[in-house]
Amino acid sequence: MSMETPIARVRGLGSAKAGAHHWWLERLTSVALLVLFIWLIASILRLPDLSYATVREWLADPLAAVPMLLLVAVTFWHGKMGLQVVIEDYVHEAGSKAFAIALLNFFTIAGAGLALFAILKIAFAVAAPGTPPPAA
Amino acid sequence: MHRNPSRPLSPHLTIWKWGPHMLVSILHRVTGSGLAVVGSLALVWWLVAAASGPEAYRTFTDWATSWLGIVIGVGLSWAFFQHTLSGLRHLVMDIGAGFELGANKFWANMTMVGSALLTALFWFLIVGVK
Numbered sequence: 001m002s003m004e005t006p007i008a009r010v011r012g013l014g015s016a017k018a019g020a021h022h023w024w025l026e027r028l029t030s031v032a033l034l035v036l037f038i039w040l041i042a043s044i045l046r047l048p049d050l051s052y053a054t055v056r057e058w059l060a061d062p063l064a065a066v067p068m069l070l071l072v073a074v075t076f077w078h079g080k081m082g083l084q085v086v087i088e089d090y091v092h093e094a095g096s097k098a099f100a101i102a103l104l105n106f107f108t109i110a111g112a113g114l115a116l117f118a119i120l121k122i123a124f125a126v127a128a129p130g131t132p133p134p135a136a
Numbered sequence: 137m138h139r140n141p142s143r144p145l146s147p148h149l150t151i152w153k154w155g156p157h158m159l160v161s162i163l164h165r166v167t168g169s170g171l172a173v174v175g176s177l178a179l180v181w182w183l184v185a186a187a188s189g190p191e192a193y194r195t196f197t198d199w200a201t202s203w204l205g206i207v208i209g210v211g212l213s214w215a216f217f218q219h220t221l222s223g224l225r226h227l228v229m230d231i232g233a234g235f236e237l238g239a240n241k242f243w244a245n246m247t248m249v250g251s252a253l254l255t256a257l258f259w260f261l262i263v264g265v266k
Contacts, residue, residue, distance in 0.1 A: 027230065030223050037220070045261050052193040055186050072179070079172030086169055107176075115180045118187035 065123035076112035156244040167215035218251035
């Protein structure tokens with residue numbers, strides 16, 4: 001077992017060059033989300049209603065489906081980074097922290113996966129826009 | 137990590153006079169956490185319901201238009217506008233601007249005024265136009 005202190009072990013190695021990476025990605029994704037959510041709010045306000053048929057027809061358009069895919073991906077990415085910082089700030093015990101962050105990763109990937117698949121399913125539906133989907 | 141509780145902490149939350157900048161700071165974190173959990177779940181439910189068929193979508197809209205759904209919907213929209221405006225304030229402060237006491241307090245207050253106005257405007261447009 002080493003008698004070195006933790007600081008002695010890392011002194012002189014230089015930085016990992018990743019200190020600001022998480023911080024920077026939070027800002028970058030926030031700017032992307034600003035643009036994407038202005039688009040989403042404008043789109044929702046322009047739709048005549050939010051009924052099943054209207055939403056399906058809207059998301060069948062690639063110019064709605066693709067921004068929506070990006071919005072879901074970046075939303076979950078940004079939310080995951082934010083919640084991770086909250087966990088790191090308030091959960092101090094190493095085991096609980098690792099567990100909470102693992103749980104957060106599962107939640108993020110499962111949620112984003114479901115939402116992305118749902119958009120793709122609507123976008124790639126065989127039925128032409130406006131007609132009901134074929135009975136299963 | 138493992139703090140010795142017998143040692144004193146540096147002066148923290150309890151000794152400062154409460155101000156709008158402190159409220160906006162913690163609101164940014166609270167609204168962000170709420171959006172990331174509740175907002176994400178609502179977004180997933182909406183999209184999966186739309187992908188699953190008319191009955192699933194009706195279940196979603198029935199919930200969304202119940203009193204509980206409306207409370208959550210208005211809450212989420214307010215949280216979104218508050219987090220967006222305080223986030224913009226953070227982007228300005230990240231470049232080193234807006235730290236003068238007066239300006240800092242003014243824009244902290246403006247994020248809360250703005251989020252209330254934008255929430256009201258959003259629901260006015262949703263309910264009034266549709």
